Amino acid sequence: MNRRKFLQLSAVGTGAVMAGIEPLRAEAPAASVRPATTVAMPISIVPLAKNDLDTMFADMRERAGVNALFPFMYSHEPHRAGVPPSETFHGGNYARPHMQYYKDTPLTFEDMRGTEFGDVDMLERIIPVARKHGIRVFCFLLEDNTLPATVPNWQSLYEVDHHGRRTKGHPGGPCFNNPAYKNFTLGLVEDYARSYDIGGIMWGSERQSGFLNTLSISQSGGQDPGGTTCFCEFCQNKGHGLGIDVERARAGYDEAEKFLRAGRAGEKPRDGYFATFWRLLMQYPEVLAWENLWVTSRHAFQADIYRRIKSANPALQVGFHVWQNVSFSPFQRAEENLTDLAGCADFIRPALYNNVAGGRFINFVKGAHSAVLGDLSPASASDVLLHQLGYDEVAYDRLAATGFSAGYVERETRRSVESVAGHPAQIWPGVDIDVPVGRGQGHCTPESVASAVKAAFAGGAKGIILSRNYTEMKPENLSGAGKALRELGVI
Numbered sequence: 001m002n003r004r005k006f007l008q009l010s011a012v013g014t015g016a017v018m019a020g021i022e023p024l025r026a027e028a029p030a031a032s033v034r035p036a037t038t039v040a041m042p043i044s045i046v047p048l049a050k051n052d053l054d055t056m057f058a059d060m061r062e063r064a065g066v067n068a069l070f071p072f073m074y075s076h077e078p079h080r081a082g083v084p085p086s087e088t089f090h091g092g093n094y095a096r097p098h099m100q101y102y103k104d105t106p107l108t109f110e111d112m113r114g115t116e117f118g119d120v121d122m123l124e125r126i127i128p129v130a131r132k133h134g135i136r137v138f139c140f141l142l143e144d145n146t147l148p149a150t151v152p153n154w155q156s157l158y159e160v161d162h163h164g165r166r167t168k169g170h171p172g173g174p175c176f177n178n179p180a181y182k183n184f185t186l187g188l189v190e191d192y193a194r195s196y197d198i199g200g201i202m203w204g205s206e207r208q209s210g211f212l213n214t215l216s217i218s219q220s221g222g223q224d225p226g227g228t229t230c231f232c233e234f235c236q237n238k239g240h241g242l243g244i245d246v247e248r249a250r251a252g253y254d255e256a257e258k259f260l261r262a263g264r265a266g267e268k269p270r271d272g273y274f275a276t277f278w279r280l281l282m283q284y285p286e287v288l289a290w291e292n293l294w295v296t297s298r299h300a301f302q303a304d305i306y307r308r309i310k311s312a313n314p315a316l317q318v319g320f321h322v323w324q325n326v327s328f329s330p331f332q333r334a335e336e337n338l339t340d341l342a343g344c345a346d347f348i349r350p351a352l353y354n355n356v357a358g359g360r361f362i363n364f365v366k367g368a369h370s371a372v373l374g375d376l377s378p379a380s381a382s383d384v385l386l387h388q389l390g391y392d393e394v395a396y397d398r399l400a401a402t403g404f405s406a407g408y409v410e411r412e413t414r415r416s417v418e419s420v421a422g423h424p425a426q427i428w429p430g431v432d433i434d435v436p437v438g439r440g441q442g443h444c445t446p447e448s449v450a451s452a453v454k455a456a457f458a459g460g461a462k463g464i465i466l467s468r469n470y471t472e473m474k475p476e477n478l479s480g481a482g483k484a485l486r487e488l489g490v491i
């Protein structure tokens with residue numbers, strides 16, 4: 001039975017704060033009618049445009065019981081479309097934008113429309129075929145990491161760094177307080193929600209606050225410490241309204257930038273890295289206020305997405321992707337408290353790619369070692385972090401070869417489940433099936449994938465997102481996931 005047939009809107013809330021969101025949630029189904037556990041598959045656009053869909057969807061169903069397809073439906077990045085990089089790549093919406101939903105944004109139909117696959121509305125193409133195979137289609141909206149070079153109108157939506165420069169990409173991105181970006185995003189989700197027979201929408205943003213970027217505390221370590229965001233006019237106005245001294249915050253980021261650059265140059269602080277870091281926070285507490293502004297602005301943006309979708313179609317499931325960096329960083333773990341999202345999500349997908357985690361965590365350690373954790377050797381920093389995070393993984397010098405264990409998947413799933421306790425939000429972890437690794441790093445096997453899938457459900461998962469992309473997966477490893485799901489009775 002189709003889930004939406006028995007879901008009913010209980011009431012429409014009007015609260016502007018997170019606490020006002022719960023009434024927008026659809027009522028839970030009757031106990032006698034249990035919807036199938038979601039087994040989701042993200043996918044880039046190329047195979048949806050070029051493959052025989054019946055054959056491909058039958059393969060997903062047969063191997064792993066996939067019942068939800070998550071295409072990267074809006075992106076200006078070639079790899080999410082599934083094509084090689086090119087300077088002329090345009091990308092955008094692979095469905096057709098319906099312009100009545102896009103108000104007060106500089107982006108035009110031509111800016112938004114992805115033209116790489118001809119005049120085809122990809123949602124119109126895939127939804128009827130997917131339905132035949134018992135697969136619902138969810139639009140996966142993962143924020144771009146780079147300013148689209150071929151769409152100049154995107155520039156004014158991007159963040160401004162503490163030197164007053166417009167950013168062009170990661171770790172900067174579009175600003176959550178910029179009304180034009182908000183209008184575009186809310187228009188996009190409303191367009192999908194009203195124009196197509198989809199199962200839901202998942203939105204994600206693989207970024208963190210500016211201070212952590214400045215200090216290189218990231219799995220993407222080595223970034224420009226001068227790129228702290230955001231100091232655009234909208235964030236400054238919001239900061240003033242909250243009583244934050246914007247110029248003191250800016251000065252604090254200047255000091256943090258100097259601290260990081262000195263660390264990279266090998267200049268050890270007299271009092272040690274950690275003491276210097278802590279002193280910086282005492283002298284510039286405005287930095288933390290600015291961090292909180294950034295983090296809470298994103299959460300408010302996510303709540304707006306939830307509200308807009310539910311207002312358009314309360315039967316749709318709304319979810320959020322969570323960047324894997326959150327599971328490596330006690331600093332971002334503090335910022336990204338899933339409890340803050342629990343009231344405005346039907347599902348949350350923590351990215352828990354255990355095989356590739358070894359190499360990513362090593363990158364994180366190297367980044368943090370250049371400043372805040374510079375007093376420790378990388379191996380010691382790794383031990384400390386693993387203890388702080390509550391993981392039981394191998395020593396630093398073996399992590400690249402082994403990756404993280406299935407135990408990491410179970411622990412992070414359980415922590416996520418506990419974070420949303422008391423809310424109907426479900427945790428659907430993203431489990432690693434051949435996420436690309438660096439040289440010398442271990443690869444997934446059918447057995448390792450099966451272990452990770454079982455670990456997710458042992459941790460309390462209510463669904464699963466096979467990750468990251470169907471096009472990356474070896475068929476036998478996808479079958480490994482299916483074998484585990486069958487043994488668990490999920491499919």
Ligand SMILES: [Zn+2]
Binds near residue numbers: 159160176178234235
């Ligand atoms: Zn801003």
